[in-house]
Amino acid sequence: MKITINQLVNRYRGESEANEYSHFNLKHPQPLLESARELLSIVPPSMGACAPLSAAWAQMLRDKYDIPAIVVAGDFKVLGKRIFKCKTNLPESNQGGKVINKKWDGHCWIEIDGYIGDLSIFRTAYSLNHPSVLKQFVENTFGTGRGAFLAPYSDVPKGMKYEAKYVLTDKQIAGLLGGLSYQLEQRI
Template sequence: MRTSVIQQLTARSRGVQEARKFQHFNLDSPQPLIETAKDIMSTVQPSFGACAMLSAAWAGMLNDHYDIPAIVVAGDLKIEGKRVFKCKKNISVSGSTEKFLNQKWDGHCWIEIDGFIGDLSIFRTAYSLEHPSVLRQFIESNFGLGRGAMLSPVKDIPQGMQYIPKFVLDDTQVNGLIAGLGYQLEQDI
């Protein structure tokens, strides 16, 4: 069921040819995913709510350096049946390369490739919460403290944690998010 949803979302936003490439790709080893995750995590300082930019950067690196057709997925994240992040709409992008958008968006982003989910922000977000929360409690009890990136086969994600796909980002969205992250890194924001 999940595979067909991801396939449909990918075809809708990236085209049928990209959807087929994604569908037929077989990941021989997760090592490129691990290496690129480490690179990004060592470059970008922890912050709350950076899931879209981190996921875009990760997918971009995988596509550019390894020809791995990772996709950025936007959707809901449920923990113990509660929606921690609810994605009501897709991520907006500017039609101009000179214009930055600063809009509120409440969804969650991650990457997917060959049955794996990758999430560079979930631990950073959970650990940054100072007040008690279902997310922080779940992360600490299921993963512990001091974790970096999550990379897991979909079937091995802990019970009670649901990544619910609603959109797959297209190249314009991914490139815009990467540019935004680059700007933040240049400005040391």
């Protein structure tokens, strides 16, 4: 039996947030589009930045628009080929300021009211310097120069599959935001 996104929210964020998430109604996707543009203008392109970008996007939606977006970790497939395989959830720090440096091969995105949002998949595909299923699929399906992927579940292109396995907690999101903030400060 496949676990639902609401069950994952309940498991990792608690019953109260699962209830809020499942009853939220996004009247218009404009806040998602505006926040995506803002983040993409702040964070320089890099390959494989799905977790911090998703954490920043979800937090911005919560803080600025009161939208209970969640960060999801899982597998990502293109044309039946697994591009990212998520074997474990992202690590969670128990000590403030502790740097966690572990290899993680999954993918992260946000979800809210039947929408999937992904700020890194295009950046990752375009940054590949070698032929790949991901790069070819993205270029053939979307073209070049795209920024954010945002679509209702029903409009995710055939051949592109997000498989949710985990939902990130506030501690995980805070750790990712701290790391992203540090990276942005170092570029100045």
